[in-house]
Amino acid sequence: MAEIKEATYNEDSIRSLDWKEHIRLRPGMYIGKLGDGSAADDGIYVLLKEVMDNCIDEYAMGYGKSIEIKLDEGRVEVRDYGRGIPLGKVVDVVSKINTGAKYDSKAFQKAVGLNGVGTKAVNALSSYFKVHAFREGKSKWAEFNKGELTNESEIIDSEQKNGTLVLFEPDPTVFKNYHYIPQFVEAMIWNYCYLNAGMTIVFNKQKYISQNGLLDLLRRKTDEDSLRYPIIHLKGEDIEVALSHGNQYGEEYYSFVNGQNTTQGGTHLSGFKEALVRTIREHFNKDYSPEDIRQSVIAAISIRVQEPVFESQTKTKLGSATISPEPNSPTVRTFISDFLKEKLDNYLHMNVAVKEAIKKRIEQSERERKELAGVRKLANERAKKANLHNKKLRDCRFHLDDEKNEKRFDTVMFITEGDSASGSITKARNPELQAVFSLRGKPLNSFGLTKKIVYENEEFNLLQHALNIENGLDDLRYNKIIVATDADVDGMHIRLLLLTFFLQFFPDLVREGHLYILETPLFRVRNKKETIYCYSDEERINAINKLSPKPEITRFKGLGEISPDEFENFIGEDIRLEPVILEKESSISKILSYYMGKNTPERQKFIIDNLRVEKDEIDEVLAEILDIK
Template sequence: MSKEKQNKAERYGNTSIKSLKGAERVRLRPAVIFGSDGIEGCQHSFFEILSNSIDEAREGFGKVIEVTRFKDRSIMVKDYGRGIPLDYNENEKRYNWELVFCELYAGGKYKNNSGENYEFSLGLNGLGSCATQYSSEYMDVTVFRDGMRYDLHFEKGENVGGLKKQKWDYESTGTIIKWRPDLEVFTDINIPLEYYTEVLRKQAVVNAGLKFILYDEESDRVFEYCYENGIVDYIKEVSGDKAFTDIQYYETSTRGRDREDKPEYKLKMQIAFCFNNEVNLLEYYHNSSFLEYGGAPDKAVKNAFVYVIDKFLKSQGKYNKDESRITFQDIQDSLILVSNSFSTITSYENQTKKSITNKFIQEAMTEFLKEKLEVYFIENKVECTKILEQVLVNKRSRETAEKTRVNIKKKLSGNVDISNRVKKFVDCRSKDVNKREIYIVEGDSALGSCKLARDAEFQAIIPVRGKILNCLKADYDSIFKNEIIVDLLKVLGCGVEIKSKHNRELSTFDLNNLRWSKIIICTDADVDGYQIRTLILAMLYRLVPTLIQVGKVFIAESPLFEIRTKDKTYFAYTDKEKNEIVSKLKGKYTILRSKGLGENDPDMMWQTTMNPETRRLIQVVPDDIKKTEEFFDLFLGDNLPGRKSYIEEHGHKYLDMIDVM
């Protein structure tokens, strides 16, 4: 054994084993308690304090919870409950404030001699208040109860000054906790406003009638959330007037155990749902905690809905011969469902409470839902038929979309080279993506002119032959049978962004695979040229919208007029520019209406359209995405009444542009 190794062996003895004590248990290992030492862990520390106020309100003490987000990232939670007991505890022979704020696995939610406090609790593990206190730069606690005001102050996990207590004439009992998460514990404490609004909205959903008020000092805004009828009101809000069934609401209570040798516990379930063709949503809550990953309730919902709907599809002969059975995805595409369950014993996947694993909860919820769904389908034949038919439509649409995705991958895979040629595509020499430009030009004649005029080092060209398919009206199957579109996508190299029904992506898109720094649309300055340009933009907007959003798409302006004098030629891109140029000329001049791109000589093409020093490029940027969508739909989509109405109202403004004799 080497000397160094021997020294190490001697140093590793009985005194080497150490335990973390007090605040160190959280401050040095926050991820063990909060799941992360980053922003997610910091957010969870806030939720632990909020949970205690929610538990108190759900027991019937207080109907309002106030949260304040301060500019310096400190947080305050105020409730109007009974107030946390902080005085001396005869049973434990210690002060309650020490148990609550300085002792992990202590609290008022464990079973005691008087029965069960907090039958259905968010914060049953007794970690929250203490762990959050330990992980704070400071924490101030104020409690009003028993005719007294109690105050505590902590710094970096240590109490400073003990418990202060004085008689107080208050309007309401309650607890106020203000603290600042510690940057020595968390790598990031800047909890975004969106987190608070989302969490408080969700808690209002599952705690019917409880009002949450958020004060944001940074934006000087106030947010209020309250759903008097809980998950039913929430589903009404989400669904709007687009649902094609009524909202169903089921509620029950039962008792059971996860294993024969485990204790029996109480379970309460609330489930609401409706079917909607434009919006879909699945949200699961347990003891008010949002279950991001679901667990037992998610499995129950999937099992019950697939079982019942598949059963009715079979019994009514809705499946085609040899057709595969539905999956839950086909149901989910049109389903808005929220479950809100409570249990006196809960097995969370971990302390962050994003999933529960109780076997009894899964089995009880599955059987309850199956029973209720079967009754619903039998008693509501009209709605039953609508649901079955829509689920089959979703299923067949999914299968078609999957085939389309596979076909697209085949068509767009591989490099554009000798073995995978694109007709009439002219590449450039440079392999530097930051320099390469692709010109999409109108027809073979423009290809010839641009090819002669370009800088072959970094400028490539691909022609489009005639007016391409209107991608806003065509289905994906038609689009990807179109040779021109497939060729354009091959040349771009970044794949496509396909979104099937309800935003389920079947995308092959990867911006990192884009082969060009600029995509330049170059068409004639006439009505036909404008229409071709619009159709190319519609194609990019439908199939690769990210390229527009990140500013990769440009339009090359072509001059409308060529003004010749004895010594020089001028180019004007508008009537106003033409008049300005003409007003400054002294001698004779000739004005020529600019010809199509294919008729321009190479020098003119280089100077006006391709030379980075003198060309005019318009970057295509959707300043208002909603407005862009509306106008694309109006002019190129299926909105025929809207198009007619728009032309009737605004058509007179464009009379001089109509290309008729």
């Protein structure tokens, strides 16, 4: 047996890291997960958010009415028109931990960030970072590389308006194969606008502005014609609420603290849900079930507090908080409860039509829940038996609901078609983090069906149980659900049927960014020295030119044709994912009706107008295959 050497622990074992080394060594502590930009909470968007938060805090304090953002491939540029960083501290503010104005509660009250880390993290994690301050007719700039100061100017005269300009390029050695998705940036910008009514943000020359706050948010997120009643919009000191009920399954919430989008909720959101149930019950004097009151609700809540306690540096979940540090200040839960009890109750007394619409919606949910009870019980019993020997699911070791496991956000479940594709992925996957669910043929078209079908259809029921989403997303077992189907007509059809299922019954899964499409290569181009996998015709042509004169070209017709050894290259670090994103004007009911409903003249016209045969491309491929090019 080999001798095990005990590690030496002495003075030489103790190492002190400077600020930038610590951030680069443990970036997750400061910006959450890294990612490649395919998810809205990936690190490159957190970098932008940290810079934007400083601009927003300036606006909230009454300085500057607009912010400009330019995004050109990997370079980000943000310019505000606030007071500008004091020129003597330009370098310190972006390169010394625990340096900033937000420790002075008089200068920044109810600000987004309070710990002086944000821009330092951006600086340390950027291959190029520049800060340029303009203040009272003077200016100064400084440049950095991975947090290391490389160049700085003297204080010079300037004709520019007061404010700060920040440029940065995320470090490609930290954020591998990253790319910004404009829809995610746009969603972030709109949230800033809703929470700061009247402020203008210009993103790549496109202007964004909201005049009505959270009311505009719900108008943009819903099809107002499908709502049960007009959006209720309530405002008070340090709190704003907008809510309505629709016809969709599930609950939909947007929550904010001090202008920060708390995507994981927290005490303010749970307090809002409790207060909504309590207020409705007391108003109608009926002991309605909480799930019936909240079914199909869509709501947004924003609060402002002093000294909020977030559960991480990325500030996506609010922990404990009181409205102010003053003695006897109410907790967030009490503050929200008192607000709704007064404002919402008064609103319902004054708007009888809305009151009746809410009552009908609750009673409808109650009837649907009771009708489902019997079917659900039988289906769950069958699912439990099936789960003991569920051949459809090859599970992984770690899961998203393992809150103490730092790898939980890397968990995925591939949904595949057929045994050959699932077999290749299963052999190539990482069994600790990647699960595989295998479909049998094409799933049912669930458009227009009630949730009863989820329990009556064995495949849907097993998929629901594998994901653990029957009662919402709180216990979702995988962070990413990846649809992995062939890139042919049948594969596209299966993909569409799965999207219909999720949008119809579990839209929150899509809204919260958990659903993805796996991109797999269409071609393999190789010679004796090198192999290149190509995801498009353009990549194929470039690969042919690179490996000329006569490379071997293989066209992959289905996932089952790709060997497990090759698949390992496509579902590991270099995995290519296309997120399923609901656009700002998207109405789920209209989307599903257009694509999955009965044939309509509009859809027929679209197909006819867009149907084409690319003869030149076909001839080119044939020439390559026949080696006559």
